[in-house]
Amino acid sequence: MTRVFLGFAAAALWLPLVSYFTGGVYGQFWFVMTASFTLPLTVVLAIPLFFLWRRRITFWRCLLAGLAIGLVGALAFLAMTNLAAALNWSPGLIGAGVLSSIVFWAVGIWNNGALAGPPNPGVSNAAI
Secondary structure, eight states: OHHHHHHHHHHHHHHHHHHHHHSGGGHHHHHHHHHHHHHHHIIIIIHHHHHHHGGGOOHHHHHHHHHHHHHHHHHHHHHHSOHHHHHHHHHHHHHHHHHHHHHHIIIIITTOGGGOOSOOTTSOOTTO
16 A cells, blocks of 8 residues: 555656746745645545545556546636636646556556455456
């Protein structure tokens, strides 16, 4: 479970950290702005989805979840700003959600033997 926790932390914080280090004098501002989206989306959407799919997680389900969470983030951004800004930033926000799901998969799920449950003769685990 430690790797899963690290996966969620990495998925939620990679974009704020990139914003911080590339933001120049506004690095702290951009860190707070991006973290105000990534952390709540991780806690409210990603963690419950993980517990819902815990024994049936695949790479493709992670990508689908990242796409959906990125879309929710883009819709939340639209609710807080105007349409022109949302249309400009939405592809990047959705892409960040997908990239976060790949980061989560790489850090928390891929080759994580702790997630393998007891064998179930009726279920194929080939895609895990």
